Amino acid sequence: MSELPFGQPGLPSTWASAHKQAVGTALSERSRVWFTVADGVLTEVYHPTIDCPNQRDLQFLITDGGELFHEERRDLEHSVEWIEDGIPAFQIVSRDPQGRYRLIKTVCTDPDADCVLERVHFEPLVEAARHYRLYLLWAPHLDNQGSDNHGRVEYGANECDWLIAWRGSRYAAVTATVPFSRMSAGYVGHSDGWQDINRHRHLEWNFTTAGPGNIALTAELELPPDGHFMLCVGFGNSERTAIKAASGCLDRNGFASVLNRYMEGWRAYQRGLLDLSAQSGDGGQLYRRSIAVLRTHIDKIHRGAGVASLSIPWGESASADQPIGGYHLVWPRDLYHQAMGLLAAGDRERPAQILHYLFSRQREDGSFFQNFWVDGRPYWQGLQLDEVGYSVLLANHLHHEGLLDFDPYPVVQRAADFLVNHGPVTPQDRWEENRGYSPHTLAVVVAALRAAAAVADATGKGAQAVTYRQVAQDWEQRIEDWTFTDCGRLLFGHPEHYERIALIPSVDTGEHLPECRVFLPIRNLPAEAMYNQSQCCVVDGGFLELVRLGLRTAADLHVLKTLPVWDALCRRETPCGPAWYRYNGDGYGEHEDGSPFDGTGRGRLWPLLTGERGHYEVAAGRDSRPYIKALECFANENGMLPEQVWDTEPRLGHGTGSATPLVWAHAEYIRLLGASSRKGT
Incomplete structure (x- = not known):
């Protein structure tokens, strides 16, 4: 037989299922x-x-x-x-x-x-x-x-x-x-x-x-x-x-x-970590597995580089004919959560390595690319201010804990100066789709400027600390002016709530420009379904970061007014417990018929948002166990937490084809266990 096979070059190539076991x-x-x-x-x-x-x-x-x-x-x-x-x-x-x-x-x-x-x-x-x-x-x-x-x-x-x-x-x-x-x-x-x-x-x-x-x-x-x-x-x-x-x-x-x-x-490695099994609902099984997932997702040549997931979303339909980023890329936001998850588990070495790595990828102006390969080459070149802010929060946290062997101020200063000079409007929110005033991004940025001031004080840079605190105070006082609406039409009897993101500050609208006429483009929808929604009619859970980072209390009136609107629009009960959509109208997920996302689709439920709600319940002094148990149930049979779970029968509450495991989701679970263990202290 001929040594040359027929059919060159073969069918178009694809990747494997992203639902990893x-x-x-x-x-x-x-x-x-x-x-x-x-x-x-x-x-x-x-x-x-x-x-x-x-x-x-x-x-x-x-x-x-x-x-x-x-x-x-x-x-x-x-x-x-x-x-x-x-x-x-x-x-x-x-x-x-x-x-x-x-x-x-x-x-x-x-x-x-x-x-x-x-x-x-x-x-x-x-x-x-x-x-x-x-x-x-x-x-x-x-x-x-x-x-x-x-x-x-x-x-x-x-x-x-x-x-x-x-x-x-x-x-x-x-x-x-x-x-x-x-x-x-x-x-x-x-x-x-x-x-x-x-x-x-x-x-x-x-x-x-x-x-x-x-x-x-x-x-x-x-x-x-x-x-x-x-x-x-x-x-x-x-x-x-x-x-x-x-x-x-x-x-x-x-x-x-x-x-x-x-x-x-x-x-x-596991012997040296904290035992948080008492806070879990499964005797610590998912906790130990989550630690392994976080630790597995760290590079060995570029020490401290962590990727979002060892999966390629909807891999069976994703072309492999050209190099692809998938989720095996570094997102500074995901890397922050990975570091904080490891820290919550008692790993005091890896978070410092992550910070070293993160600042080695900082751009000269103090910002970061949206995501990048582990060697620092950019993949998507968008800008998200929360990713800049998270680097400062991590630096301050580790500096306060005495876990750094270097002076973090020079890199913290670059990041903080960038936030001062380019905030408060973010070119992209954490969902990587829209520009504007985002409650979530504002929470991170304001907290980051406070953290930068703390680092500046600790390293003898008092004058710069004053500047950071002044900007942080000014922006914090205006968060509701920018992002809290009183003309919402999402839930009868609840016109007031935080918006997902505001293109034009709420305070700047009025008779000359009714807020309901300020339209927010909704991404990832098919052409026949593409629409612009009034900014006051799109809500997500990003406002909870205001509580998590200490800018608002759990009993803050604005927060309490938003919770029922968010729950009514984005919450779905599953056999595992409550889960939430990223925001109402989201298009990032499978199509209605279950076929893979191909640039358009319909967003499904995100388990990590259950973790975020659990953190709020801890801050409010309530029981976090329903949210912990829900996360344990959302994990597949091998303890891999998915990015998204189905919102319809017959697979309600089970992982979709987007990405499993998701490091961010596992980090949220570990951090929720840690927060629950510290409740009341």
Whole structure:
């Protein structure tokens, strides 16, 4: 047969499901690799930095050579379990729906190499299954791209058989402790192993190379009598280093030894943290898992760089033909919450590293790009004043706690000066869509200027402290003039409430310009549904930040007047408890028919907002347990909190396809436990 497969360059490439069942990495900085699991299979693996995915998935195909053909992620029933709570190593059991066999996999990374390992047991449950054939199907997407990949197969190198892929200077290699009796390389949708085995019920083609294109590599495994073997995926900047990484994993005294070192590193970390299980509703299970999620989402080359999620929203429909940011990017706002979540858990080292990193990415004028790669290259170049303010709040908090080994004032001053010179109007609010006066952003900015004054005082810069306090006081006194309306029409009998964002300050409207005629564009809606809404008729929960940051009390009249309006418009009861939309009319989510967001859609419920409401209840002296328990329920079966959950049956309260896990949501949960533990103190 020809060595050249047909169908180049293959179908357009996409990513895996964003609804992750597991994420993990070794804590050792010698291991620069992060794995994800969705639909029971290994999905995106990130290397050498946390923002660079290198495959779509790695899964098994099963056939009896006749009628039976199973694709692991689509046709089997999966369960994923933590081997030990708080340690991101997982056992995945994939069962044949008819009970003929099951696959049992244990996944971790090697603490000493850039390698992901799977210990696999193919267990026949009926006599006929002993004769089934097992194939490995690998979809490399090297260097954050599914197109322009190259691949080849090789027998016997380093006493192993190999599937090898590369793109530019990024390489990956897959091998096993059992031989690959037959291998092939092909183009997805045409000459790949899935097409071949689905058509022939065995691997008929034996193409040795493929590329450039959207490729897949396939191998038939020679199963031993007991069905046990080990898989390794190694990464490197050359074929040699990728093979060396994978070979080293096989040579390191077996899987049990690697897994033990992996788990002991995590145990040592978790032992040094606070026990907040008494505040939880599940004995601390989600707390320990949330710590692992936050810690997993930190880079190892750029120390302190954290990404929002190891997922690509609606990945199955997201093109991989060009590099994509997904949620594996740094947002300064999310990074602040990540740092504060770790601090609430008792980690006093990582938050300082995060601050060091954050200020290393500060622009000369004191601002930050909206989001960026871990090396600082901007992705979206918008400006959000709350992201600037959060950096100051974090610096002041850590400085006050004595956790910094440097004088933060120079970088704090740049950020505070930027806020003074460019506030109070933010070019984008925290939902990244609109310009104006935002209660949430104003809360962060005013609190940040107060914090900057505190840092200035502590470092002998009293004159500058006076300036920051004066501006903060002026803006704080005008928050209601700018953002509190008395002509709202959202809830009968409740015309007064904070607006989500005001294009023109409420105080500047009147007979000459009725506020109901100031229109706020609503983003992410289909063309036929696109509309402008009166600014006084859009509400969100951002006003709660005024309470959280101490600018208003929980009993403030403006806050109390807004709560029933926000609840009436944005609150939805679920089997887990209450959840909220970002704002009324939101378009960021799946379409009405459940199809993926494609630039338009309808916003769903955000669990992190349940956490924010819980913080308000703590401030009001009330019970936060209903909100804690709701968050625990919103997490999927493996403790991964989603960005959004469905607002309709039959999946009401379950995660959507946007992003799971979301670091921000896990941070809110940990911080709510911490706030509840300090209640009344």
